[in-house]
Amino acid sequence: MKIDRFAVSLFATCGILLSSGCGGPAADKPAGDKPTDTPAPTTAGTTANAGAKGLKLGFAQVGAESGWRTANTESIKSECEKQGVDLKFSDAQQKQENQIKAIRSFIAQGVDVIAFSPVVETGWAPVLQEAKRAHIPVIVSDRRADVPDDLYATFIGSDFIKEGEMAGEWLVKKTGGTANIAELTGTPGSAPANDRAKGFRTAIGKAAGLKIVFSQTGEFTRTKGKEVMEALLKSPVGNTVNVVFAHNDDMALGAIQAIEATGKKPGKDIVVLSIDGIKDGFKAMVDGKLNCSVECNPLLGPNIIDAAVQLKAGKTLPKRTVVQDGIFDQSVAAKELPNRKY
Amino acid sequence: MPNWTAAAAMLVAVLFFNLLFTPSFFHVAIRDGRLFGSLIDILNRAVPVGLLSLGMTLVIATGGVDLSVGAVMAISGTVAAGLIARPPETPFAGGKSVPALAIPAALLAAMGCGLFNGILVAILDFQPIIATLLLMVAGRGVAQLLANGQIVTFSEPSFAAIARGATAMLPNPVWLLAITFVLFSLATRATALGLFVEATGSNPSAANLVGINARAVKIAVYTLCALCGGLAGIVITGDIQAADANNSGLYMELDAILAVSVGGTALAGGRFSLVGSIVGALLMQALTTTILTRGVSPEITLVLKAAVVVTVCLLQAPAFRDSISRYLPKKVPA
Known part of the structure; x- marks a missing residue:
């Protein structure tokens, strides 16, 4: 069992090395990709991730209050590792002041893009204003933030x-x-x-x-x-x-x-x-x-990184990126079960 | 007149309300060889809070309070589920499933938590509310760490039987509560232990002077209280066949404190009533079940509960009873 897992990870690593070597859009599906991987929820421009390597992304997570959230965190971390994104991750333990502190430290560290899942809807304007002054684009993920449109680049999450x-x-x-x-x-x-x-x-x-x-x-x-x-x-x-x-x-x-x-x-x-x-x-x-x-898909990692790459390249994104949620009934459950990660 | 008369009267009133407006409430059938109906639900669902309130009664009688029992429930449930399910990426990963060890290990973990509380309160002289607040916050974190933030599900008939099975027509948890209640009552009323607890609560220094080891008494009651929390955690975990470290027992310590105070135990310590606490727990659950059966909206539910609690507390207060009796027609003066 152990050896199996080792072999698979080795194989996957090779695949990633290969794909980053090519660097082109054709490397979107590396050869070593495990066949059981859930297909990443795709948005318009998933393939254009050439700029992901070396991108500095600060992510302020809510905490670890549910299995859903753990899967969300895992998706972001593993996707960053896969694409070579330099991730600064902060766990706010369900407290807004911790998230605000984390965002301030991201600004001080001069990250390329900030992403966060707001604990609550209100009270974000001042710190997002600071990010705007530092010209760092902000991605809001999963939960809404009640701020004027010009303070964030896009909101990625389920509807x-x-x-x-x-x-x-x-x-x-x-x-x-x-x-x-x-x-x-x-x-x-x-x-x-x-x-x-x-x-x-x-x-x-x-x-x-x-x-x-x-x-x-x-x-x-x-x-x-x-x-x-x-x-x-x-x-x-x-x-x-x-x-x-x-x-x-x-x-x-x-x-x-x-x-x-x-x-x-x-x-x-x-x-x-x-x-x-x-x-x-x-x-x-x-x-x-x-x-x-x-x-209600928590695997937002690919979408967030995708958006971050485009923002760094200076593109404008739509204010709302809706993650496509599927619907499953008994007829497909048995086939889909092995793919579930959360 | 015992202190819990007001709570018992309110319990009867709630049941009477149902008799009038929800006749099906009193319908008890026999299904799969066990009794089945709303009344049985009340007994069965009151068990976790009932167990907590027994331990809480003794702690409160020593003049303390234990806020950590909800977190202890989460820990004990997670330990039990972990040893059965062996979920990957947790401290339990690897090894064989050992259902036989699940309950002893869960109870030991719970008692360890109680010992920690007891030492903080009795030896290091922490304020009980602060000492147990520590574990209330940290304990849930420990449970989440043990479960790696996931809900640990399992399927183990022997463990689930504790919460779902029935013996002599009644659900097993009801028996568990009954046995615990009898043991606690015997220990406190058939021996001098109850008196020790009350003496420690009224005046620890005086208790020491008459030869009671107040520290030992305090450590014992906190450990017992956590043990009750451990039992409640096992019941809740067995019931849904899953340990939910985030939600198991969340805010349940407050329900237990409410049951104890509604049952007539003085929060200042010094006297207690185990029967009262059980009546209190049954009253709170009877209210909940009634509200759910009637389909009252959740916003009103909490207000309704608060109103009942305030009424019971007022009826208990001698000052309130005196001021009421002034306006009532006087009995023939002696």
Whole structure:
């Protein structure tokens, strides 16, 4: 096992060395690339990464609060290593002041591009103004920052409203337009919870027979998702519910256990759909318990580096780069499972 | 009249509300050889907070408080899940899966945390709120490090049985809480240990003068409290078959403190009621389950809970009871 992994990494390293030797756009897919790698979410100009080598990128991460975030960090770090980007990485441990400090130190070190995932939406204008004065372009990733447009170059991340819409559209197709839906919402007031609820409602609004009969927060956790589902199934509307829509996979996984405890079959008697596309969600789909999961891709490394290269070259980017999220159901889950990295 | 009368009355009131407005609430069926219904859910879901509140009661009775039990839950759950699942890129990677060791190791880790708290409070004379705040913050970090920031999932029927199985029609966690409660009650009321705890809480110096080793008592209660946290962590982890270091037991120490104070234990220390804490935990869970069953929106939920807690606390306060009784028709004066 150990030797295998060593051999693979050696092979991959050779591939990278080869490709950086060629340097041309043809080297986009190095020969040693492991076949199991998830295809990087592509945007318009992914191939133009010749300028990546030696680029100084400062990245101020939120922290390590979830598996999603860990995968996000991993993607950025490994992609930088792969492309020879000089990465200055800072973990803010969920504190805005740490992120502001990190950005200031990036400015002082004179990096080429700064990227960060804002912990909160507000309070970024002063430090971004400093970056602007130092002529360092800023990439906002994953979460929004509430600042004037001229203070950042581009925002790269998923569109939570779109994710909710995709889930809703899938449901309209699946049910033929009639169902009683129970919704497990995320942490009240958080952007993903608000936006996913909004998108979902827009999509199912087109089918008059789709009704949300129950909506309660599961706070994005498995334990809460299970407890809420347990109570729901025993409530007056419990017997009429035939669809569960959870704002993330973890709550759906908890809900699945609660459904099983009542003797019903999740995935058959009650349709379960959720958002995130984590590995455990895929396992549940392979087992036939989860019907569908809309991906929320954390593997933003390639997109961020791509944008950084273009910014360094002096190009202007669109203010919003939406990462393409896929949607997966049981028919493709088994094939896709080995590719999941998070 | 015991101190927990107000909490018990409120619990009855909550159940009565359900009897009137949600008749299905009292429907108890037998499914897969076990009882099944909202009432059973209340018992089952109250177990983690109930366990914490037993340990917390003793700590509070010594005049302290333990904020770290939520983090201890995360640590114990992660240790247990780690030894079973052996996730890669964590300290548990490699070795064989050892479900038999999972529970002893998790409880040992929890007791180690308790010992740390006890030493800080009893020997180094830290303020309990500060001493345990340290582990509340750091402990969750330790759990995240142990799990490498991931949710550790596993599938181990023998371990899951603790949280999901049933014995004699009732879920196993309910039995676990019942047994822990009986043991704690016997230890504190059938022996002099309870008196030692109360003496330490009322006046540690006086307790020392009469020959009670207040330091040893404090170390013991913090260790016991963490042990309860360890048990609660195992229950939560077994229940979802996954250790979630970020969320397991998050803010649950506050629920436990609430259950203890609603149950009539004085936060200043010196007297305590284990029954009261269990009643308190059941009241909080009955409220939660009622709210979830009724489909009340989450924003209102917290306000509703706060209102109930304030009412119970007011009913407990002698000053409030006196001022109320002034306006009530007087009983025949003696």
